[in-house]
Amino acid sequence: MTSAARLIILGSSAGRASAHRAASSYLLDLGSHGVLIDCGDGATRNFLRAGFLPEWVEKIVITHTHADHVAGVPYFLQQRYLVGTDRPLTVHCPEDAIGPLKDVLDFSHLFAERMPFPLYFESLLAGRSLDCDGARVTPYPTTHLEGNSAWRENHGFLGNNECFAVRIEINGRVIVYSSDLGALADLDMIPLPIDWLLVETSHIALDELWPWVEERRVKRVILTHLSDDFDVAAVASARPGTKAEILLAEDGMTLDLRDGAVTRWTA
Numbered sequence: 001m002t003s004a005a006r007l008i009i010l011g012s013s014a015g016r017a018s019a020h021r022a023a024s025s026y027l028l029d030l031g032s033h034g035v036l037i038d039c040g041d042g043a044t045r046n047f048l049r050a051g052f053l054p055e056w057v058e059k060i061v062i063t064h065t066h067a068d069h070v071a072g073v074p075y076f077l078q079q080r081y082l083v084g085t086d087r088p089l090t091v092h093c094p095e096d097a098i099g100p101l102k103d104v105l106d107f108s109h110l111f112a113e114r115m116p117f118p119l120y121f122e123s124l125l126a127g128r129s130l131d132c133d134g135a136r137v138t139p140y141p142t143t144h145l146e147g148n149s150a151w152r153e154n155h156g157f158l159g160n161n162e163c164f165a166v167r168i169e170i171n172g173r174v175i176v177y178s179s180d181l182g183a184l185a186d187l188d189m190i191p192l193p194i195d196w197l198l199v200e201t202s203h204i205a206l207d208e209l210w211p212w213v214e215e216r217r218v219k220r221v222i223l224t225h226l227s228d229d230f231d232v233a234a235v236a237s238a239r240p241g242t243k244a245e246i247l248l249a250e251d252g253m254t255l256d257l258r259d260g261a262v263t264r265w266t267a
């Protein structure tokens with residue numbers, strides 16, 4: 001059992017920037033260290049606001065390289081550089097993102113060779129778990145970027161167009177973060193049970209989601225990747241036909257992965 005087990009929502013906005021939310025970023029607090037899952041714009045500010053130190057994060061998992069999930073990485077790493085930590089950090093990301101990410105860091109004057117800490121890059125592999133000190137974090141592919149394949153090939157951009165959802169198993173509880181989906185059926189790849197589903201709202205139909213979660217006995221659904229015009233009232237009045245608890249993500253929302261408690265930032 002880990003000494004702490006919390007999931008903190010640092011950024012809950014959709015691709016379109018929000019005045020009230022940072023872009024996609026989620027922090028797994030394992031007590032001994034943190035795992036940052038996606039790191040969009042504004043993630044570092046909310047990370048600090050939540051009271052954490054940059055050197056305490058030992059892994060960053062990047063599900064895919066759309067800017068709303070990755071644009072905060074150089075700035076976050078710059079904080080680790082400035083505090084002078086020697087604690088190693090590994091960036092886990094799609095294989096064909098490693099070279100471009102290194103280029104972005106060089107471009108940002110964050111040369112890996114000059115960092116005070118060892119900086120590693122590892123490819124995410126479908127179904128291969130990252131061992132995170134008692135938690136198992138396992139990526140599963142989604143079809144989110146498949147629509148880009150033809151255009152990329154025609155224009156000489158090679159690569160696998162990979163995007164991953166993430167299954168987190170900790171203290172006997174399973175949480176799935178959908179990242180961005182091509183279709184709700186992408187989640188069928190992920191082994192059950194799923195206790196909590198942190199699911200994006202930009203690329204799926206909610207009226208398909210409710211029966212999906214009910215069929216799989218998901219206990220809690222946290223809707224995220226929310227645009228400012230997301231129709232909260234419609235969700236509230238939809239009577240979705242599932243017994244799952246439905247929550248709307250907000251920056252600073254903290255989910256205790258042991259007792260299920262939910263806490264929020266106050267203004």
Ligand SMILES: [Zn+2]
Pocket residue numbers: 014015024066068069180225
């Ligand atoms: Zn996104």
Ligand SMILES: [Zn+2]
Pocket residue numbers: 064066144180
């Ligand atoms: Zn995306």
